[in-house]
Amino acid sequence: MAGTTIYEFDALLATPRSGPIVAGVQVVPPQVYAWLETQALRVAEKHKAPWLRLTQRQGQRAVQVTSFVGVIRSPDGYQIEVLPKVAKVINDGDVQARKLLLEMLRCLGRFRHIQTDSANLMAAHMPLLEVFIAEFLRSVEQLIKRGIYSDYTTQQDNLFALRGKLQIATHMRRNLCRRDRFFTEFDEFTPDRLENRLLHSALLQVLSWTCSQRNQQLARELSFVFAGIPISPNPSADIQQVRLDRSMAHYLAALAWARLILEDKSPLTGAGGHDAPSLLFPMEAVFEAFVANHLSRQLAQGFTLQEQARSLSLVRHIDQDWFRLKPDLLVQSSKVNRLVLDTKWKLIGAKQATGSDKYGLAQSDFYQLYVYGQSYLDGKGDVILIYPKTESLDNVLPAFYFPKSKGLRLWVLPFCLKDKRLLLPECGSLDAIFFNTPQPYAGFQDLLTVRDNH
Incomplete structure (x- = not known):
């Protein structure tokens, strides 16, 4: 799948003018630019903090990504990877910029499931979206190893054998001339429950997104495990109903990723009033979470x-x-x-x-x-x-x-x-409050919910 990598506040053009492209400007296909321009107009109309805005570069119209990082995916599948500007300033390159962003994202509640070592290894060879997909697939694979959760659900059906409780009124109405049938209500132990439907939906979604052969193969294998479970008809509504108890703690990571994949909005929309595609994050909030996480150890x-x-x-x-x-x-x-x-x-x-x-x-x-x-x-x-x-x-x-x-x-x-x-003042004015170096983690306990309060 075609795509490009840019940094915060870089601009995008539809077609280049004669002469070299200046720093901080990238060219995207005309249909992708048209879609981006439409998104910028919609954001401006809503009077919210814009993740994209109209501007001009080299004498022609352009769109500029603001202080958001992550992945923008156009309807035709074109992917724009947006990396932190700090990595550009210190000349760390795209690979180190991805690793830095992954490390910072781990400090956001729902991203603490990122396995830093494996994600950093993938970041050297894959775009950010493929790294996110691989992390989701890894979490689903671990869930399956521990077992897909099933539960009893009440069902009604017209069966050839009596099972459960006979629904006499409905049975008499429907089977007056069919003595070989029994309309019954019964409990069935089945994996067809809300959480599994969401995971199946997310697996099919990433299968349509990924261009990595490895991710495609694993997504197909995992989807086969969920083949007998229907997809979620309304993911946004179903996500709000998820409540995990301790017996389903192993679902936490996979459902956190599924929420990001299935919801068409920024993971921090509720916190900051931002209106952005999923897998796109306001860097101000990411930096704040990163500082808070590590400053507490100092x-x-x-x-x-x-x-x-x-x-x-x-x-x-x-x-x-x-x-x-x-x-x-x-x-x-x-x-x-x-x-x-x-x-x-x-x-x-x-x-x-x-x-x-x-x-x-x-x-x-x-x-x-x-x-x-x-x-x-x-x-x-x-x-x-x-x-x-x-x-x-x-x-x-x-x-x-x-x-x-x-x-x-x-x-x-x-x-x-x-x-x-x-970094602390050399005069020692803050030494009574801070250590010069962070202290080791004392450990933490995962929250048993896919809804965080950030």
């Missing part, structure tokens, strides 16, 4: 990390709290707020230390952190902006002070994606 004893705090509001009006203040991360000690942290998936430069450039920092982010500091820290202490570490931001910036506050200070700290740690 905290000193006695400190806890809270995600998406929302206990305070900006104003109170008519006995109602308006404009919730929701910092990405909040560090507490003995239920006392100690640090407010916000993650920013932006590229800034430490060498741009001028009054006009201001390192590429946004004034609105400083306003936001100032309000968080006033509300959650009573106007004194430290607030932190976390950016990805790059060659242009490889160390902590000098502290920023809010002169009219009680002693509120802002730090801009890089987070190293490879080492999975937050």
Whole structure:
């Protein structure tokens, strides 16, 4: 299947003009471009955070992918792989960019099932979509080895032998002249249940998507196991009804993947109001989850990390709290707020230390952190902006002070994606709260549900 690989904020053209194609621009087939342009118009009409927008490049119309990563698949099967921009800046190449993204996705609840070693090996040879499909097929294969779950379901049928409970009224009406038939209601032990129908539907879906011979073969073999089970007539509705108990814990990974495959929307739609195809993820949310996951292991004893705090509001009006203040991360000690942290998936430069450039920092982010500091820290202490570490931001910036506050200070700290740690000020101001290196995982217990709260 034809396709191309791009990075965040790259642009796509239908046909190239004369002359070389500039960096950050790729050419796609005209029918694919027409579909993308239609999607960009629809997103703009809905006034939601756009995953795609109209622009122009080299004197002609173009579409630009925004801060979303993953896979875009057009109706004719053309695949556009979108990778994180940070990997492009540090010249890691497509393979390392895929590995980085897979590592970061594991910090999202439903993607913790990615087996990093096997996925990274596949990422060196396969596009991202094929890696996702292979991970789904692997989870279904493991499920089958542990056994497909069956259960008793109540059925009614007109049988040649009495089975279960005779439905006298219906039997008399339908079999008045057929003494060889019995209309009965009975319980049958069958694998035809909602979860298995969803998995069968997802297997058939990926079989139509994959171009990998290995994935095609495995998908056919697994589909054969589910051959006697019908597909789900309404996957979106069925997914909402799934409730897994401990006896079906081995279904967790496969159903999490099936949900992503069958639902035609971004996995984080509910959290951020995004409207994007499945298997396409807002990098801001991915980065936030990645930082939160690893930053919790860098905290000193006695400190806890809270995600998406929302206990305070900006104003109170008519006995109602308006404009919730929701910092990405909040560090507490003995239920006392100690640090407010916000993650920013932006590229800034430490060498741009001028009054006009201001390192590429946004004034609105400083306003936001100032309000968080006033509300959650009573106007004194430290607030932190976390950016990805790059060659242009490889160390902590000098502290920023809010002169009219009680002693509120802002730090801009890089987070190293490879080492999975937050770089700390050399002055030691935050050493009482953070270790310099993350501590080992203490372990975790899987949630027995395919619905997460992210």
